[in-house]
Structures are given as structure tokens and as C-alpha cells.
Amino acid sequence: MTTYPTEKCSILIVDDIEENLIALEALLGPLGQELVRAHSGEEALKAMLRQDFAVVLLDVLMPGMDGFETAANIKRLDQTKDVPIILLTGAEVETDYAYRGYSIGAADFLTKPFDPWLLRTKVSIFLDLHRKNRQLAAQAEQLRRLFAEARTAPAPAPRGRAASAEAEATAERREKGARGKGPRPPETSPRTATAPTEERLAEIGGQLAQIELLLRDTNAAEAPTLADRVAELERAVGSLRLRSE
Incomplete structure (x- = not known):
């Protein structure tokens, strides 16, 4: 984090x-x-x-x-x-x-x-809460940027043996289509291929919306829990970004 x-x-x-x-x-x-x-x-x-x-x-x-x-x-x-x-x-x-x-x-x-000690203790509690809320807001903003980048990232290209197999299958489909031998096999649409990623994006987007809603009503007792939730979402979006690179 x-x-x-x-x-x-x-x-x-x-x-x-x-x-x-x-x-x-x-x-x-x-x-x-x-x-x-x-x-x-x-x-x-x-x-x-x-x-x-x-x-x-x-x-x-x-x-x-x-x-x-x-x-x-x-x-x-x-x-x-x-x-x-x-x-x-x-x-x-x-x-x-x-x-x-x-x-x-x-x-x-x-x-x-x-009482000097009591005064400083009470004020310190609100200072800590203020800092936590600002950190949460900064982390939420970082999540929004990562989320936007992940949504616009291109689908990952096949690598290694998977890439070779895909290239051979594509060439075979084109050859059969050119010779008119049988119907052309259906190709996987980009939407179907990226459906799991889209579902993951939707899930993270929903969780991010919940975090932003809770941030508006946070208090001292909730701040640590919210910090953990934001950290979890940050890791999730980060892993999603790595898979799309």
C-alpha cells in the first residue's frame, strides 16, 4: 500500500x-x-x-x-x-x-x-482521525485512476505456445474460407474473451462506490476498517492492471 x-x-x-x-x-x-x-x-x-x-x-x-x-x-x-x-x-x-x-x-x-494532558489527548484523537480520512481519500483517488486505466487497457495478447496455437488456428480458418471448404468456424468475440475482466471491473467499481459512500460518514471507530478495505481494493485493481499489461 x-x-x-x-x-x-x-x-x-x-x-x-x-x-x-x-x-x-x-x-x-x-x-x-x-x-x-x-x-x-x-x-x-x-x-x-x-x-x-x-x-x-x-x-x-x-x-x-x-x-x-x-x-x-x-x-x-x-x-x-x-x-x-x-x-x-x-x-x-x-x-x-x-x-x-x-x-x-x-x-x-x-x-x-x-488539564494539559487531557486537552492534548482529546485534540490528538481528532488530529489522527483527520489524517486517516485524508489518507483514505487519497487512496480512493488512486483507486479511481487505476480503475480508469484498467478499463481502457487493451486485452492481453496471447503469449508463448498459446500465441502460436492461436496464430495457426487463425491461418487455418482463413485458408479454409479462401478455398470455400465448409463454413468458417466462429471466432471468439472480443467481448466474450474479455468478459471475466469486465465482470471483475464491475465488481471493483461497485466496491469503490461503497468506499466513497462510507468515507463521507466515517468516524474514529470506522477509520481502520475503511483503511483495510481500501488497501484490499488497491491490491485488486493493481493485480488487474498487471494482468492487462
């Missing part, structure tokens, strides 16, 4: 208080990722439309557009709806905060002051 280097991911941190942003940067710095600041919900939405983020850390209590409204707007946009959101709240929160957050699609809650 193709291997991919571990790449940096982008993390969006949203808080209207500068000191809180500085604290988050200090806590998340050891992860070695790109940290992007936003001081308001409006600024966060603009940032998310400009680039791809693995996870968003979003303060709930902000003036103007608060964290709940910002999260709801993020989930409404097709471009950003799948980005996980961790809501950040103070020690004194209302009892319905968790319900409100999960109801609009937040992935998790963290209460200030943050």
Missing part, C-alpha cells in the same frame, strides 16, 4: 480574550501543529472558509455571536460541517450547556482551567 508521511494539521482556536488564546497556544504547542487564532465567531467562520482545519476549539461565552451560534453556523455549511468542534466553557456553566452543545453537533466539552 502507498505510504504517506505524517503531515501537519491546522487547529483553529477561538476566544475573545487574548490571554486565553495565548494559554491555548502554550498548551497545544507540544503537538507541533499549525495554530490559527480567531477572536470572534465571525472571524472563525471566515478562517474556516479560507483553509482546512482538523479540529476547532471554541469558547462558549463570547460577545456577539457566542460559541453555540458559531458552532451551529459551522455545521450548516457544507464546506465545514464535518469539522469536529470542542466547546470550551468556564467552571460555572448552566446545566443545559452540554445538551445545547451536543444538539448542534459539538464533539466534546472541556471546562476551564484545562
Whole structure:
């Protein structure tokens, strides 16, 4: 299977208080990722439309557009709806905060002051998921290219003794046809000869469609299983390509 280097991911941190942003940067710095600041919900939405983020850390209590409204707007946009959101709240929160957050699609809650180990662990989970999803998408794209090449590849020519026997049979059919001795034996049509390959292509195409469908709804538990399925399809298309060369 193709291997991919571990790449940096982008993390969006949203808080209207500068000191809180500085604290988050200090806590998340050891992860070695790109940290992007936003001081308001409006600024966060603009940032998310400009680039791809693995996870968003979003303060709930902000003036103007608060964290709940910002999260709801993020989930409404097709471009950003799948980005996980961790809501950040103070020690004194209302009892319905968790319900409100999960109801609009937040992935998790963290209460200030943050435990550094817990914060980095939760964020790391979403970073790993983001990388796996990107690898799966890249592998699916590679499968599509191989699948297209296999469909347009010419049928394999006979080799060795099989090629000689085919050549002799063809010459004999032509000679008999020229002398008018009996009906010309039926020749195997290219469609019949390549039927097994076409069936295999159809099978792989159907499995690839299932992978692409599952990729749109993948979660942390499904990612390893999907990776195995994509690897299996990649081997299948690769072997098909080798047989057609």
C-alpha cells in the first residue's frame, strides 16, 4: 500500500480574550501543529472558509455571536460541517450547556482551567482521525485512476505456445474460407474473451462506490476498517492492471 508521511494539521482556536488564546497556544504547542487564532465567531467562520482545519476549539461565552451560534453556523455549511468542534466553557456553566452543545453537533466539552494532558489527548484523537480520512481519500483517488486505466487497457495478447496455437488456428480458418471448404468456424468475440475482466471491473467499481459512500460518514471507530478495505481494493485493481499489461 502507498505510504504517506505524517503531515501537519491546522487547529483553529477561538476566544475573545487574548490571554486565553495565548494559554491555548502554550498548551497545544507540544503537538507541533499549525495554530490559527480567531477572536470572534465571525472571524472563525471566515478562517474556516479560507483553509482546512482538523479540529476547532471554541469558547462558549463570547460577545456577539457566542460559541453555540458559531458552532451551529459551522455545521450548516457544507464546506465545514464535518469539522469536529470542542466547546470550551468556564467552571460555572448552566446545566443545559452540554445538551445545547451536543444538539448542534459539538464533539466534546472541556471546562476551564484545562488539564494539559487531557486537552492534548482529546485534540490528538481528532488530529489522527483527520489524517486517516485524508489518507483514505487519497487512496480512493488512486483507486479511481487505476480503475480508469484498467478499463481502457487493451486485452492481453496471447503469449508463448498459446500465441502460436492461436496464430495457426487463425491461418487455418482463413485458408479454409479462401478455398470455400465448409463454413468458417466462429471466432471468439472480443467481448466474450474479455468478459471475466469486465465482470471483475464491475465488481471493483461497485466496491469503490461503497468506499466513497462510507468515507463521507466515517468516524474514529470506522477509520481502520475503511483503511483495510481500501488497501484490499488497491491490491485488486493493481493485480488487474498487471494482468492487462
